[in-house]
Amino acid sequence: MIVIAISGYIQTEWIALEQGEILQHVFTQGIVPFLHTRREISRIVRLELPPFFFENKSKQVFFYGIACTQPENKKLIESALVAHFKTPIYVDHILLGASRSLYQDEAGITCIMNTSSDTCQYDGNRITQYGLSGGYILGDEGSRTELSKLFISDITKGFVPQELSEEYNKLYETNTNSLLEALYRGPAFQAFESTADFLIDHADNPYVKQLIKTNFQDFTKRNLIKYDNLTDKRIRIVGKFAFRFKDLLQEVFDEKHLKVEKIVETSMQGLIEYHIKHPIY
Numbered sequence: 075m076i077v078i079a080i081s082g083y084i085q086t087e088w089i090a091l092e093q094g095e096i097l098q099h100v101f102t103q104g105i106v107p108f109l110h111t112r113r114e115i116s117r118i119v120r121l122e123l124p125p126f127f128f129e130n131k132s133k134q135v136f137f138y139g140i141a142c143t144q145p146e147n148k149k150l151i152e153s154a155l156v157a158h159f160k161t162p163i164y165v166d167h168i169l170l171g172a173s174r175s176l177y178q179d180e181a182g183i184t185c186i187m188n189t190s191s192d193t194c195q196y197d198g199n200r201i202t203q204y205g206l207s208g209g210y211i212l213g214d215e216g217s218r219t220e221l222s223k224l225f226i227s228d229i230t231k232g233f234v235p236q237e238l239s240e241e242y243n244k245l246y247e248t249n250t251n252s253l254l255e256a257l258y259r260g261p262a263f264q265a266f267e268s269t270a271d272f273l274i275d276h277a278d279n280p281y282v283k284q285l286i287k288t289n290f291q292d293f294t295k296r297n298l299i300k301y302d303n304l305t306d307k308r309i310r311i312v313g314k315f316a317f318r319f320k321d322l323l324q325e326v327f328d329e330k331h332l333k334v335e336k337i338v339e340t341s342m343q344g345l346i347e348y349h350i351k352h353p354i355y
Contacts, residue, residue: 075132076353077159078345080171081105081139083189084267086118087342090127094350098126106140107147115154128158136164136349138171138341140190143204164354168341169194170201175344176310176336178351183301185293187323188313189267191217193297195307205300216293218270218315224285225273235281242272274318286319290326298332310336 075092083104090098102122105115135155141147148165155163173184173196186192191214193205214220228234229242242248246268276282298304309332316323317339327334338344 075130077132077135079137080341107150108141112150112154119158132161134162135159138166138168140168143167171345172312172341174348175341178348182308182310185311186313187216187316189218190214205297215296216290219266221289222266222269290323294330305331309334312338312341314339
């Protein structure tokens with residue numbers, strides 16, 4: 075049995091796999107090394123994963139997560155997981171997991187577009203160039219979080235259509251002052267996530283549709299422009315947000331003459347296929 079985990083800001087997807095058969099498929103909260111201590115990670119794993127994962131010996135655990143390129147962050151995840159699984163722990167960046175899933179042993183540009191956004195260039199074996207976005211404060215164009223930021227900026231400056239603004243304020247019992255206070259004094263991510271849910275529910279509204287398109291256009295301008303000869307390269311995208319609006323996303327990429335070969339919801343199925351072919355015990 076092997077265990078594969080893919081962790082973003084909001085949730086971690088876990089699979090227990092044996093001879094190609096999925097034995098367990100569960101979700102826990104997200105595990106992010108610069109947001110969680112070793113003790114906090116250990117607590118998430120202990121309390122949110124079913125006992126099955128620890129009662130059945132695994133040959134190896136493969137963990138792909140945010141900020142898992144730095145040695146100290148890898149070590150933090152490894153030390154928290156090995157205490158529970160008592161087996162070798164392989165930790166790497168979520169972009170490598172996405173690249174292995176999307177391309178297997180082939181080369182191309184990988185994009186993650188969901189709660190956050192990231193890009194990289196993959197040569198079929200390793201990542202040769204990172205295009206990290208800067209996180210939800212400095213970047214994340216093309217993500218749910220960036221969509222929320224664009225909307226909140228508009229609503230504070232009075233650019234949102236009145237009917238939509240009133241519905242949002244009524245639903246979340248908020249106004250400009252309380253919204254800004256929630257962002258700057260409270261857990262900003264909660265405000266961004268609930269706002270993204272609201273906007274996705276209103277995606278047919280012309281203003282919201284244009285906001286989503288602008289978000290995707292910003293992604294191509296600021297996150298992909300750094301790659302040389304981009305119009306000649308293959309691009310594949312993973313993320314529930316990208317998949318939800320894949321037609322609009324494809325339209326934006328077509329306008330830039332960029333070759334999007336595939337848009338999928340999650341990396342997990344591709345990673346299962348990769349690790350069946352490439353065991354690293």
